[in-house]
Each structure stands twice: as C-alpha cells, then as structure tokens.
Amino acid sequence: MLHRRMQRVRVITLVFTALTAVYLYAFPAxxxxxxxxxxxxxxxGLLLAGLLIHVLIRTSSPGWIVTAVGAALGIVLAFTGASRxxxxxxYTHIGISVLGxxxxxAAGRRRPLITFGALSTAVLVxxxxxxSLRELRWRDAYRIRNPDMPPEAQAYEGDGVNGPFFPSSSQTSHGGKIPSRFFMESQACQRCHPDIYEQWSSSAHRFSSFNNQWYRKSIEYMQDVVGVRPSKWCAGCHDPALLFSGMFDTPVRELIDKPEAHAGLGCVMCHSIAAVKSTMGQGDYTLEYPALAELAASPNKLVQAVHDFLVHVNPEPHRRTFLKPFVRSQTADFCSTCHKVHLDTHVNNYRWIRGFNDYDNWQASGVSGFGARSFYYPPKP
Known part of the structure; x- marks a missing residue:
C-alpha cells in the first residue's frame, strides 16, 4: 500500500515538474x-530527487536513472545559478530530464524503439x-524601427502638447507618472553587479542632473527666460526622478536641495526603456515601470533573499525586464534616443534647430560600418 502511494506521488511529482518546466521555459515573465x-x-524537483533515491536502490530502469541524473543537475543549478x-x-539539465x-x-511498450522514436520526434517539435515562443517572438517584439515619416511638428512628438512630460518626447508605457524612488535605488543593483555599479558611480550618467553645476545653471537660466515647462525638454534625458514623478513642474531653485535633484541617470533609467520609437533622438523612448520593481529594492532582508534566489536560479524574467534585445543588438540606435537632440518652437519660440548629435556623427563615420569610409576599415572580427 505504501509502495503504491509512493509510486503515485512520484508520478504526480514528475508530471508536475515536466509541465512547469515547459511553461517556465517557453513563457518567462x-x-x-x-x-x-x-x-x-x-x-x-527536490521532492522528486528524494523519492528517486528509494527507486534507484531497487530498480535498474534506464528511465528512472536518467531522470535521477537530471534531478541531480537541477540541484546543482540551485547552487551555480542559471546565468550565462x-x-x-x-540546457544539459533540460536535455537529460527530457530524455529520462x-x-x-517508452518502457514496457510493445515496440519500445518505435515508441521512443515517435516520442523523440514529438519532443523535438x-x-x-x-x-520559438521564448526567443523569436521576444526578439521581434523589441526592435527599433523608424516610422515612415517624422512628426509634422513638435506638437505631435511624445504625448503631444497636453502630455505630462512635453516638450520631451518621453512617454511611460502606462501613460502615468512613476515614483521618484524608482530612479534612486541603484544601490539595489550593486548586490549582483558591483563592478558595473562602481563604473556607474563615477560616470557622466551619474552626474547628469543638478549634481552637475554646468547643467544646473543652464536650467536655472532657461527657466528664468522661458519658464519651467520648456525645460522639460532637457529633463527627459537628464532628470528622470524629477520629470516622471511630476516634480519637474516646480522651478529647479525650489528643488535643488532634494535628493531627486541629484539622482542623475540611475541604472533603471536606461534599463527600463521598453521601446525606442525612432532614431530621431530627443528622448523618443517609452519607459516601463516594472510590476515587481519594489521587490529588488526592498530593504527587507527576507524579501531581498527571495528575490535574489529567484534571479539566481532563473534570471530570464529579470533579464527581460531590464535588458531588452535592442540594448545589445541595436546599441547605437538605443543610445540615439538621448544622444541626438533638436530644439523646436515649444522650446526656443523660434524654429527647428539641430542640437548636439553623437548618433549621426557616429553613423557617418568609418567605425559604424555604414559610412563610405567604412570601405577602408578592416573587416570586423
């Protein structure tokens, strides 16, 4: 009786691990x-590994032996993690477990070889x-594509003249504001990325806001001359903690002592960009506020431990939240959203004028691979 119950529990556990494995692989979120x-x-998986110890003592079934090896590799993964x-x-864990x-x-069938072949074919399909569900759809959904035509005027950029962040072209995926603390918790990233955090802490991105005195005086002068709203044109790429929280509606002189005014561009600013709408620049991106953003930055040690363990054993959801495909496959286009700017009537009360433009200069250079001078450069390794 006990043996039958153990066998039933073992089969149910195996079916559960198999079904959840398929879902976890195909639909990371x-x-x-x-x-x-x-x-x-x-x-x-832990329960199955424990149940298989008793089975391995009494059986020589290849299926259970291979499955046990797959379970053991799963336990090893809990310690090593599943990072790059x-x-x-x-994939070795997945392959061996599937084989098991x-x-x-196939065991016990009248024609085990034919059954094994049919099942193997089904598994391959x-x-x-x-x-395909995991990779191709994901990559295609996050590509930077220029529209057929640019906006007729600045009034049609971003959310338009009635948008909360205009004249910046920046938008949020939900159409609303984002709490300022979201942009001020880069230290949470330090737990797993200490080297990158160290590089960021002394970078130009870190000092992009009013902790940069040149920028501070520029905005103070601009607001004195044309008012607060036109200066949002700058904030989309310099002051996310102020702009997206709504604090930038206040003159900068009243904000200068607040920590948000010195936040700069934190880690999540660039890594939460869910879409770059064009390579026309001017902050032409859409920012996404992750549903579980507060878990990673929670001061609670238990919450931190749970979060870090989940990222450790299955980093794909974290990667998909903070590292969209275009960050690596279209890096220059991704950076163009802030490294190419223009001024227009809602900013200068005059006309369209090109501002600084790193992106087009790079594209026309030989190193980009797109300019005419690229012909004379050696092949890329």
Missing part, C-alpha cells in the same frame, strides 16, 4: 504567478515551438 511556479518547480556562464548546465521522461514513457 516577471509576474508573481510565474515566480511562484519557479519555486514550485524547484520544490517539486552556466547556461550550458541549464521519454525513456520512462515541442522544443522547437517552445524555443
């Missing part, structure tokens, strides 16, 4: 249900479909 499934998959250096281990399930399903 930074949501509470998904993260709960990550925990569930890990717990079920250990991605091979993740196929062997178990399912794997290709899961990979």
């Amino acid at each position: 930074a949501t509470l249900p998904y993260l709960a499934l990550v925990f569930g998959h890990f717990a079920a 250096p250990f991605e091979w281990l993740l 399930v196929v062997l178990l399903l 399912l794997s290709a479909s899961a990979w």
Whole structure:
C-alpha cells in the first residue's frame, strides 16, 4: 500500500515538474504567478530527487536513472545559478530530464524503439515551438524601427502638447507618472553587479542632473527666460526622478536641495526603456515601470533573499525586464534616443534647430560600418 502511494506521488511529482518546466521555459515573465511556479518547480524537483533515491536502490530502469541524473543537475543549478556562464548546465539539465521522461514513457511498450522514436520526434517539435515562443517572438517584439515619416511638428512628438512630460518626447508605457524612488535605488543593483555599479558611480550618467553645476545653471537660466515647462525638454534625458514623478513642474531653485535633484541617470533609467520609437533622438523612448520593481529594492532582508534566489536560479524574467534585445543588438540606435537632440518652437519660440548629435556623427563615420569610409576599415572580427 505504501509502495503504491509512493509510486503515485512520484508520478504526480514528475508530471508536475515536466509541465512547469515547459511553461517556465517557453513563457518567462516577471509576474508573481510565474515566480511562484519557479519555486514550485524547484520544490517539486527536490521532492522528486528524494523519492528517486528509494527507486534507484531497487530498480535498474534506464528511465528512472536518467531522470535521477537530471534531478541531480537541477540541484546543482540551485547552487551555480542559471546565468550565462552556466547556461550550458541549464540546457544539459533540460536535455537529460527530457530524455529520462521519454525513456520512462517508452518502457514496457510493445515496440519500445518505435515508441521512443515517435516520442523523440514529438519532443523535438515541442522544443522547437517552445524555443520559438521564448526567443523569436521576444526578439521581434523589441526592435527599433523608424516610422515612415517624422512628426509634422513638435506638437505631435511624445504625448503631444497636453502630455505630462512635453516638450520631451518621453512617454511611460502606462501613460502615468512613476515614483521618484524608482530612479534612486541603484544601490539595489550593486548586490549582483558591483563592478558595473562602481563604473556607474563615477560616470557622466551619474552626474547628469543638478549634481552637475554646468547643467544646473543652464536650467536655472532657461527657466528664468522661458519658464519651467520648456525645460522639460532637457529633463527627459537628464532628470528622470524629477520629470516622471511630476516634480519637474516646480522651478529647479525650489528643488535643488532634494535628493531627486541629484539622482542623475540611475541604472533603471536606461534599463527600463521598453521601446525606442525612432532614431530621431530627443528622448523618443517609452519607459516601463516594472510590476515587481519594489521587490529588488526592498530593504527587507527576507524579501531581498527571495528575490535574489529567484534571479539566481532563473534570471530570464529579470533579464527581460531590464535588458531588452535592442540594448545589445541595436546599441547605437538605443543610445540615439538621448544622444541626438533638436530644439523646436515649444522650446526656443523660434524654429527647428539641430542640437548636439553623437548618433549621426557616429553613423557617418568609418567605425559604424555604414559610412563610405567604412570601405577602408578592416573587416570586423
């Protein structure tokens, strides 16, 4: 009786781990249900590994032996994590576990070899479909594409003249404001990225706001001459903590002692950009406020530990939240959103004028691979 119950629990646990594995691989997402499934998959894997110890003592079934190896690799992954250096281990764990399930399903059939072949074919089709859902759809959804035509006038850029951030072209995915603290918690990133945090702490991005005296005096003068609203044109790329929280509606002289005025461009500013709408620059991006943003930056040690463990064993949701494909595949286009600017009537009360333009200068140079001079450069390695 006990043996049958153990066998039933083992089969149910195996089915649960298999089904959750398919879902976790094909549909990574930074949501509470998904993260709960990550925990569930890990717990079920531990339970299955424990149940298999008894089985391995009494059986020589290839299916259970291979499945046990897959479970053991899963436990190893809990210690190594599934980040890029250990991605091979993740796929080894998946491959061996799948092989174990196929062997178990084929065992005891009248024609085990034919069954094994049919199941293997089905697994290959399912794997290709899961990979396509995971990778191709994701990459295609986050590409930087220029519109067929630019806006007719500055009044049509971003959210338009009635938008909360105009004349900056910046937008938020939900159409509303974002709490200022979201842009001021770069120290939370330091736990896992200490080297990058150290580089950022002395970078130009860190000192892009009113902790830069040249910029501060420029904005103070601009607001004295043309008022507060036109200066939002600058804030989209210099003062996210002030602009997106609504604080930039106040003259800068009244904000200068607030920590938001000295936040600069924190880690999440660039890494939360969900879309770059064109390479026309001028802050032409859409910012996304992640649903679980407060988990990573929580001061609660238990919450931090849970968050860090989940990122450790399954970093894909975190990666998809803060590292959209265009950051790597279209890096220059991504940077163009703030490294190319223009002034227009709502800023200077005059006409369209080109401001500084790093992006077009880079594109026309030989090193970009697009300019005529690129012909004389050596092939890229």
